[in-house]
Amino acid sequence: METAKLTLRGQDYELPVFEGSEGEVALDVRNLRAKTGAVAYDPGFGNTGSCSSAITFIDGEQGILRYRGYPIEEIADRRFSEVAYLLIYGELPTAEQQAAWSKGLTYHTLIHEDMKKFFEGYATKGHPMAILSSMVASLSTYYPGNDDSPEIVNLNILRLMAKLKTIAAFAYKKSIGQAFIYPRNDLSYSANFLRMMFAVPAEPYEVNPKVERALNMLLNLHADHEQNCSTSTVRMVASSGANLFASIAAGICALWGPLHGGANQQVIEMLEHIEADGRNYKKYVDMAKDKSSGFKLMGFGHRVYKNFDPRAKILREAAQDVLAEMGIDDPLLEIAQRLEEVALHDPFFVERKLYPNVDFYSGIIYRAMGIPTDMFTVMFALGRLPGWLAHWKELRDDESGRIHRPRQVYTGATERHSG
Ligand code: ACO
Numbered sequence: 001m002e003t004a005k006l007t008l009r010g011q012d013y014e015l016p017v018f019e020g021s022e023g024e025v026a027l028d029v030r031n032l033r034a035k036t037g038a039v040a041y042d043p044g045f046g047n048t049g050s051c052s053s054a055i056t057f058i059d060g061e062q063g064i065l066r067y068r069g070y071p072i073e074e075i076a077d078r079r080f081s082e083v084a085y086l087l088i089y090g091e092l093p094t095a096e097q098q099a100a101w102s103k104g105l106t107y108h109t110l111i112h113e114d115m116k117k118f119f120e121g122y123a124t125k126g127h128p129m130a131i132l133s134s135m136v137a138s139l140s141t142y143y144p145g146n147d148d149s150p151e152i153v154n155l156n157i158l159r160l161m162a163k164l165k166t167i168a169a170f171a172y173k174k175s176i177g178q179a180f181i182y183p184r185n186d187l188s189y190s191a192n193f194l195r196m197m198f199a200v201p202a203e204p205y206e207v208n209p210k211v212e213r214a215l216n217m218l219l220n221l222h223a224d225h226e227q228n229c230s231t232s233t234v235r236m237v238a239s240s241g242a243n244l245f246a247s248i249a250a251g252i253c254a255l256w257g258p259l260h261g262g263a264n265q266q267v268i269e270m271l272e273h274i275e276a277d278g279r280n281y282k283k284y285v286d287m288a289k290d291k292s293s294g295f296k297l298m299g300f301g302h303r304v305y306k307n308f309d310p311r312a313k314i315l316r317e318a319a320q321d322v323l324a325e326m327g328i329d330d331p332l333l334e335i336a337q338r339l340e341e342v343a344l345h346d347p348f349f350v351e352r353k354l355y356p357n358v359d360f361y362s363g364i365i366y367r368a369m370g371i372p373t374d375m376f377t378v379m380f381a382l383g384r385l386p387g388w389l390a391h392w393k394e395l396r397d398d399e400s401g402r403i404h405r406p407r408q409v410y411t412g413a414t415e416r417h418s419g
Contacts, residue, residue, distance in 0.1 A: 008036050022057055039407040046303065050404070051235065055087060055390050056226040060304035065311065067224055072310050080189050080219040081105055084161060084386035087224050088393060101158075108162035109183035109192065111135075111170075112142050119174040128378045129256040131171040132164075137249035139163065147243050153396070156244045157389050164385055165189065168378045169196030190215040193382070198370060211369050214322045218362060221311045222383025224390060228303075230254040230261065234388045235395050239404040244392055251388045252381050258298070261380040263359040264366070267299040268373050271332045271339070271363075279335060281342040289348045297343060299360030306353035315361035319368075328368045336364060 003014040004027050013036055016028040026049050029040050042048045057066045065072040068086050075083055085093045085101050093101055118138060122131050143159060145152040170180050173196075181196045191207040194215065199205035225231070233254035238247040255261035274284055288297040302309055319333055340356055343349045359380075366376050395401055 006036070008038060011036075020052065021054075022059070033407070039409065041409055045232075050227055050232060051395070051398075053226060053391070053394060054090070055394060056224045056387070058226055058304050060302070060306050063305060063307035063310050063313075065225070072221065073314065076217050076220050076314055077213075078220065080216050080223075080383075083220045083223050084389075087386045087390040088157060104158040105162045105189065106183075106185035106192075108159045109166050109185065111139075111163050111166055115139075115142070116170070116180065119170060122171075122174065124175060124177075126175075127256075128168070128171040128175065128375055129252060129262075129381070131174075132168060132378055132381060133249045133252035133256075135167045135171070136160070136164070136245055136252060138245075140243050140245035143245070144243075147396070153244070153393065157393070160244065160248060160389065161385060165193040165382055166196060168375070168382060169193060171378070172197055172372070172375055188212065188216070190219065194369075208326075210322065210325050214318065214365055215369065217314075217318060218365060218379065219383040221314060221358060221362075222380050224384070224387030228260065229257070230384065231388060231391050235391050236404045238392050238395050239401060241403075244389075247392055248385070248388050251384075255381055255384065256377055261359075261377045261384070263298050263357070264363045264376040264380060265373050267336075267359050268332065268363040268367065268376070270298050271335050274335055274339065275331055279338070281335075281339050284339065285342050285346055285349075288343075289346070297339070297349075297354075299356055300343060300349070301352070301354040302357045305355060305357065308355045309357045311358040312356040312360055315358065315365065316356070319361045319364045322365050323368050326368055330364060330367060332367070333364050336361060 002017040004017050006013045006015055015032070018026055018028060020026070033039050040048070055068065057069070058064065067075055067083065068090055070086070070092075075086075081102055082093060082098060085097065115135065115138065118135060119131070139160065143156055145156070147153060147156070166183055173180050179201050181199045181201070183192050183196060185192075187195060187207065190212045194207050194211060195205055227235075230251040234247045234251035237250040238244075242250075258266050270284075274281070277283075284295075285297065287293045287295045288300075316337075319336075323330055323333060340360070343354070348354075362380075363373070363376050366379055367373075371379060
């Protein structure tokens with residue numbers, strides 16, 4: 001067995017080394033404290049492998065993203081329900097498995113009628129991410145079953161996959177004072193969601209197939225991204241034995257933050273601001289370089305990618321195509337492209353390897369679809385749900401797993417007394 005040598009205070013220790021299937025090298029420090037008395041210090045976890053996982057592979061240096069081994073470029077146009085199955089169960093479904101999975105996904109789309117009353121209690125202008133997470137946590141009051149039985153796990157996975165879009169669309173309808181539109185089970189995941197968002201009871205509604213296709217792709221591109229902040233949160237909460245709904249509700253809250261999924265909303269607000277301010281790109285790039293300004297170029301930079309985010313590459317092209325197909329001329333697309341050009345030629349961004357991330361172009365497509373800005377992060381959550389579910393399941397299936405409980409290095413006052 002390969003080992004690494006650690007010398008601490010004159011004493012040598014051997015640390016086991018192991019390799020992942022794509023050659024990443026890891027030092028196994030599980031016994032570090034027991035052997036040496038020291039802990040590994042890694043705030044922000046930039047160097048910490050919190051688990052081993054067989055779901056998603058990212059090579060941030062080369063800009064590679066694969067779900068269960070399949071490159072994202074091949075996956076982007078598959079049916080979202082198939083991609084969800086792949087992530088959660090490890091293989092693309094056979095025709096028979098897909099039929100059963102799709103049937104379950106449509107059968108469970110309704111929420112309990114009593115849950116509709118919850119929407120009445122939220123403030124009209126309340127952020128839909130708050131509504132989404134509290135409604136998901138509330139689902140556990142309706143489905144309290146035993147999460148340790150595989151039948152219940154699979155049923156709850158189906159329930160949540162099917163219901164999240166209904167909850168999301170109802171939250172939007174509530175915010176604009178329109179009637180809830182019930183799901184229609186003959187439609188695809190994306191078409192069903194679009195109808196629940198945009199149909200009104202007084203008129204017929206036809207789903208635009210171009211919008212349906214674009215939404216399907218956006219959901220796929222967001223479906224998993226290994227141990228990001230929200231997924232790590234789901235795993236952390238799940239490690240305590242918390243149920244599936246509670247764990248995912250926590251992930252939704254983590255996603256909401258502007259440094260994570262909340263960035264897609266902030267990108268559009270930033271681009272609108274630049275438009276209103278006379279399109280002075282250099283001013284905003286300079287501001288982002290000045291740390292004292294507190295301003296960052298939203299949609300730029302990534303903890304893992306030190307190259308183009310492959311999802312951003314796909315979305316950059318897609319934004320152009322979707323807008324052209326729909327005959328929409330959105331000035332924000334040009335502003336985004338020009339801003340990207342200026343930033344990518346600036347030594348600050350070049351040296352730090354800061355490239356557009358998935359959030360930079362996604363909002364422009366959501367806007368073209370008619371999705372309001374404060375729903376953008378909800379759209380991200382709909383896409384990310386299969387990833388969260390896959391990680392929740394992987395963690396719960398791992399019998400060797402322990403509760404996640406990091407250590408700290410205490411730097412506060414040493415013992416003192418008040419008297
Ligand atoms: N604008 C300006 N400077 C930036 C930006 C940015 N968007 N991103 C990083 N930097 C700078 C940092 O100031 C730092 O500079 P320094 O080395 O001189 O101190 C350097 O680049 C490295 O950045 P860190 O913040 O250390 O990188 P970290 O991995 O901790 O953060 C993050 C990654 C949070 C994504 C960061 O790049 C950021 O805040 N971006 C804007 C928000 C955003 O787009 N979030 C979405 C991420 S993708 C997702 O979650 C789906």
